[in-house]
Amino acid sequence: xxxxxxxxxxxxxxxxxxxxxxxxxxxxxxxxxxxxxxxxxxxxxxxxxxxxxxxxxxxxxxxxxxxxxxxxxxxxxxxxxxxxxxxxxxxxxxxxxxxxxxxxxxxxxxxxxxxxxxxxxxxx
Numbered sequence: 001x002x003x004x005x006x007x008x009x010x011x012x013x014x015x016x017x018x019x020x021x022x023x024x025x026x027x028x029x030x031x032x033x034x035x036x037x038x039x040x041x042x043x044x045x046x047x048x049x050x051x052x053x054x055x056x057x058x059x060x061x062x063x064x065x066x067x068x069x070x071x072x073x074x075x076x077x078x079x080x081x082x083x084x085x086x087x088x089x090x091x092x093x094x095x096x097x098x099x100x101x102x103x104x105x106x107x108x109x110x111x112x113x114x115x116x117x118x119x120x121x122x123x124x
Contacts, residue, residue: 002027002113004095009118012085016122020080022095022115030073033098033105036080038091038120045094045108049080052104062088085122092117 008020020036035050048060049069057069068081078095097113098105105111 002029002097004097004113004115006093006095006115006118009093009120011121011123014086014122014124016085017081017083018085018120020082020093020095020118020120022078022080024076024078024097027097028073029071029076029078029097031101033100033103033110034069034071034078035096035098035105035111036067036069036078037094037096037108037114038089039094039117040091043091047106047108048093050098050105051078053101056104058104058106082120085120087122087124090120090122092119 003025033052037045039045048063051057051069066084071078094117095115096111098110099112
């Protein structure tokens with residue numbers, strides 16, 4: 001059983017940056033795809049960034065060019081660098097582990113473990 005713990009959320013002004021971290025314990029993440037989701041009040045959870053075990057990445061259109069997902073397998077940690085934040089980015093951000101060993105996870109059904117989330121609030 002893997003445990004995922006997110007950190008790095010907080011309050012930031014529009015235009016600012018944050019770096020989220022997702023530390024894992026209980027299982028090595030290096031062979032799995034990983035992802036970052038977010039959920040704003042009254043909205044469905046959406047996949048904003050994903051990374052395969054081989055390092056291939058994909059992003060939601062709303063964050064492409066501003067967010068970067070990366071992984072440090074030696075530290076069993078996944079990151080989400082968020083730049084040029086705007087108020088629409090306000091949400092709880094969740095780290096998730098995919099079931100996929102090969103290929104890029106693209107839907108919520110590709111994931112089987114979730115962290116508890118970290119709040120990101122962007123003020124105008």
